[in-house]
Amino acid sequence: MGVLANFVVNVLPYITFIVFVVGVIYRIAVWWSRPSPAPIPVFPGQRSVGSAITRVLADVVIFRSLWQFPGNRILWLGAWVFHVSFLLILLRHLRYFLGEEAVPGWVAAVQGLGIAAALVISIPLLYLLIRRIVHADLKFISTPADYFVLLLILSVVLSGLYAKYFATPFVVDVKYVMRSLMAFQPVDLNTVSLNSAFLLHFFLVQVLAMYIPFSKVMHLGGIFFSPTRTHHFGGEAHTKKLEEA
């Protein structure tokens, strides 16, 4: 294993971690600190904190707003399957980080779903990519960055699948590497059996993680700050009770 492999395994992960964490925190801190001069909810349904929370959660969990228009429902399906698959895959990968020996029960439980998600996720990804090329209006509004992030995720998925099914590294060694990184112990690459398929996958994942704070992928944090959804009017702002007047 060469210098490059050593960099990807022993150095880059720390850079990635710092860029990702600092970047994400910075972006969220900016949104957090910006003032809202006036409440601008889009009605209906936000007459209390509770209803605002419900609305945001409905948008986060079931993509409620996207469902509203019949013409958007294929997009809804593609987007929802993609995001849920992505989440399941992330959860499955916790098996390489958690637990001294055996993985925690709930991570083990999600393994099957995570594998299924990895096999499925390419379909919504390709759909999301192709629709940008096929529909003239979407093609018009798409920037190179929109294609880039989809291709990047696709390459992560495919390299992961390749490493899992065609050039499988020794799984125990993968976990050993991750645990070592978490303990700030450099790994001697001569003592572990890692292949180039794994290294490529690991590298691409890190590129994606570093890209996130600078990109539109930050929508995952932004949605929790969206004034039209989080703002609400309590009963005190304006009353319908004439008795008080």
Add this chain to the structure above:
Amino acid sequence: MGEQLEKIYDVELKPGAGEGYVCNLTKPEFAELMKTNIPKEPLPDEQMVEVALKRLDELRKERKSIQLYLDICVRCGACIKQCHYFIGTGDPKNTPVGRAELLRKVYRAHFTISGKLFGKLVGAEKLTPEILKNEWYKYFYQCSECRRCSVFCPYGIDQAEITMAGREVLNSVGLATKYITQVISQVYKHGNNLGIPEPAFKYNCQFLEEEIKETTGVDVKIPVDKEKAEILYLPPSADLFTNTDTMIGVAKVFHAVGADWTMSTYASEAANFGLFFSYDDMKAINLRVVETAKKLGAKLVIFGECGHAWRAARQFMEAMNGPLPFKFMNILEYTAEQIRKGKLKLDKSRNDDVVVTLHDPCNYARAGDLIEETRFVIQSVCNNFVEMDESVTKVKTFCCGGGGGLLTEEIMELRMKGGLPRATAVKEVVEAHGVNYLAAPCAIDKAQLPLVMKHYDIPVQVGGIHDLVSKALILEGQEEFEAKKKAEEEAAKAAAAAVPAVCGLCDAEFATMDECCEHAEKDHKISKEQCDMVCEAKEGAAAEAAPAVCGLCDAEFATMDECCEHAEKDHKISKEQCDMVCEPKK
């Protein structure tokens, strides 16, 4: 969704189709009156970019919405077909995302790391005077700030916020529209958007009082500039001129519940065009209302049938001008409350001549939480109410095409194109349910929708909700007046029936109308209901048979003949000249 509505979403893409629609630029005399500090004319090109970027930087720091909505769009395209101006024009820059990208690309190039590093690869483009003049000035004035896109956006991105920011940046370089600045100038000069001066405003109120008296026999007051009042009412000023039935309806409601109310000539307008222009002017216009209410000691401020008024009040007044020493509400909430309390005597059957559908004003439904009250009031005052397709009503309502400060002549074609979705939805209910009245409780709707309906050849009348309330509402003393009036009319009709009549088909003459009608039925097979189509009073007969008055001595006579005899005898006026003195009694 009906077939016709489904079709509107098949939009043919026509890049650049919106470029021809450009609002006229402001004039120095309007620009200088704005509370926002804007140059009297567009800045020279070499200064534009710097000033604009400074303003954009301020705005993204002042408003969470701007910063966030510049950052998190993923360009999924869910909003594209939700915009009426895109449906109408097919221009991809006229989509919510396309329009916002005009601003985002500049934001990325000047204010983000990725934009500075990778430029066009991440959709970044440095600002130029051409972008300001040819893209922003055109397309940010092809958005009506209706916020429909926000409902469908997975992150709630609100194009109205982006448009408002874009326009504030344009203001800073002197690119403002004549229409909006002129309207705001009128408010600062005369207190209302139409620029009605105080005397004319008061005169019109008197005129409306007289009209109510004539139709109901009741003395309904429309008070202006009372010194103290419980309620300050703010009409859209168009209600004093063109939509007078709405104003009459409101005045009758206040009269019926015995409210202590007034309007003010200092703040005689509900609408707030600051919403389309800048926070500073919105605040200044709202301040006129707050000051007036304080001076009056009003405990309640009521906004008339006007969508943008309601948003500027509901979402901004407390935040900008608060704390407020009064409650405020919309007139529809007020009337609904009065109906619920049983304070209004309503006869729904008086609106049986109309089949009503409702156009939800954008700013009622999406910004003002005013969805159920409008329907409750309509259903309380008329029997026939039909909803349009649920995909275009309530929170999903489509703009009339003229909101957001676009209600101006020079972009009439765009306005008609923007009205297409609403027109299509109305057409469906007209064809399916015989709808003939489009209730549109907003002054902009009332100006825009009649033109849209005419443009798309849809036979409906456009009017307010209080126009319907006015028809159904029965005031104290009104029924006696109506009964008396009816009796008089019947007496006149009976008198007319007693005069000689002529059959229009065969010229036969009869002593009375009834005889003629009998003849028509018997000989011409024309039913008695349609008798008036053939039988006519003999020329001059009606006048001769009617009571007459002598113009010289005011003596009254049962018939014209008797008067003429009196004129000849007492005033020596020959019968030929009798018409110079004798007149039918009024």
